[in-house]
Amino acid sequence: MTTVIKNASQLLTLTGKNLGIVENGSVIINDGKISTIIQNSKFKIQNSKTIDAHNCVVMPGFIDCHTHLVFAGTRENEFSMRLEGKTYKQILKSGGGILQTVRATRQASERELFKLAQSRLDQLIKWGTTTVEIKSGYGLDTANELKILRVIKKLQKANQNRITIISTFMAAHAVPPDITKPNYIKKIIKEMIPKVAHAKLAQFCDVFCENFVFNATDSKKILLTAKKFGLIPKLHADEIESSGGAEIAGQVKAISAEHLLYPSDKGLKAMKKNNVIAVLLPGTTMFLKSKQIPPIDKMRKLGLTIALGSDYNPGTCMIYQMPIIIALGCLLYNLSLTEAIRGATINSAKALGLDKNIGTIQKGKDADLIILDVPDFRHIPYQFGKNLVKTVIKKGKVVYSVPAK
Numbered sequence: 001m002t003t004v005i006k007n008a009s010q011l012l013t014l015t016g017k018n019l020g021i022v023e024n025g026s027v028i029i030n031d032g033k034i035s036t037i038i039q040n041s042k043f044k045i046q047n048s049k050t051i052d053a054h055n056c057v058v059m060p061g062f063i064d065c066h067t068h069l070v071f072a073g074t075r076e077n078e079f080s081m082r083l084e085g086k087t088y089k090q091i092l093k094s095g096g097g098i099l100q101t102v103r104a105t106r107q108a109s110e111r112e113l114f115k116l117a118q119s120r121l122d123q124l125i126k127w128g129t130t131t132v133e134i135k136s137g138y139g140l141d142t143a144n145e146l147k148i149l150r151v152i153k154k155l156q157k158a159n160q161n162r163i164t165i166i167s168t169f170m171a172a173h174a175v176p177p178d179i180t181k182p183n184y185i186k187k188i189i190k191e192m193i194p195k196v197a198h199a200k201l202a203q204f205c206d207v208f209c210e211n212f213v214f215n216a217t218d219s220k221k222i223l224l225t226a227k228k229f230g231l232i233p234k235l236h237a238d239e240i241e242s243s244g245g246a247e248i249a250g251q252v253k254a255i256s257a258e259h260l261l262y263p264s265d266k267g268l269k270a271m272k273k274n275n276v277i278a279v280l281l282p283g284t285t286m287f288l289k290s291k292q293i294p295p296i297d298k299m300r301k302l303g304l305t306i307a308l309g310s311d312y313n314p315g316t317c318m319i320y321q322m323p324i325i326i327a328l329g330c331l332l333y334n335l336s337l338t339e340a341i342r343g344a345t346i347n348s349a350k351a352l353g354l355d356k357n358i359g360t361i362q363k364g365k366d367a368d369l370i371i372l373d374v375p376d377f378r379h380i381p382y383q384f385g386k387n388l389v390k391t392v393i394k395k396g397k398v399v400y401s402v403p404a405k
């Protein structure tokens with residue numbers, strides 16, 4: 001089966017160090033893989049399906065390497081508490097924050113959680129996301145963490161031809177109220193990690209590393225155990241305060257460290273030395289009304305690889321639209337548009353260990369592509385909040401297209 005996407009005004013291949021723009025570009029897809037990139041439209045291929053991309057941008061589908069998409073309930077109350085000046089820590093201490101979602105998620109059945117998550121995934125696809133990572137972390141006990149991971153597995157199966165889903169185990173998201181922290185860590189290490197690994201329910205293990213939740217020592221202990229069981233470490237690092245998260249990311253050779261609003265210089269160097277990807281989440285910065293942004297200049301100077309994720313979750317970021325995240329990366333974090341687009345495609349693929357298969361338009365890679373209804377990629381942040389996605393192609397097949405007018 002051959003498909004040709006013909007005559008895009010700009011084809012963003014993302015190969016090399018920039019956007020790799022091919023003007024008047026066409027892509028030939030064979031059996032779900034990219035086979036040829038051509039710079040002109042005067043060619044004919046027998047027995048092929050043609051998709052006209054005239055006046056459009058064609059680029060790799062967005063890769064969202066950081067979400068908490070499986071949850072029940074909402075937290076608009078907390079949003080307004082923040083508007084009144086309450087901080088993240090104050091909200092958590094009063095039993096709100098993550099713990100509010102934990103209560104709702106524990107009460108929800110597997111079926112209910114699946115339905116909620118599926119309708120969110122449908123929205124992600126419409127906005128051009130072709131690969132998404134989903135974390136557990138709203139169960140905070142063995143039965144409920146496994147329940148969430150089983151929901152993720154069901155979502156993977158139900159959507160395997162529409163969107164790739166990567167699963168991350170994150171019981172170390174908060175300490176539940178009914179157990180002490182040392183006992184909870186013991187439970188994660190002795191009971192949960194072995195069960196998750198045995199049932200092959202996750203590929204990664206994540207920890208919320210903050211002094212007031214799981215400190216650097218706790219995080220290291222959990223991540224090294226996860227590693228022993230074959231789960232790849234990643235961590236929420238230095239989001240609320242400088243807590244040694246970036247250092248731990250280097251020490252345990254995590255694939256990525258996320259947020260990084262307050263990393264130490266030593267931590268950033270440790271990340272560089274161990275090829276840890278810096279995953280930045282500007283949507284959350286906006287939602288939390290944080291004045292702090294990551295030390296982008298230092299990251300650039302060190303040559304860290306910067307990826308972008310949505311951090312879609314019911315408390316601190318309800319934004320799942322990657323074009324908006326790209327815009328916020330530019331507007332809030334001062335990323336260049338090239339850095340932001342690379343962050344949401346090839347570098348996000350690196351943060352999930354998938355860069356051999358996706359993230360660029362290159363011969364041999366999966367044909368995970370999107371067609372935007374604009375002639376120039378600079379419209380992505382410029383038309384803030386408008387969905388420019390016209391067609392979404394997953395492994396060579398159209399999985400979404402805007403209904404004809």
Ligand SMILES: [Zn+2]
Pocket residue numbers: 066067068236311
């Ligand atoms: Zn997160």
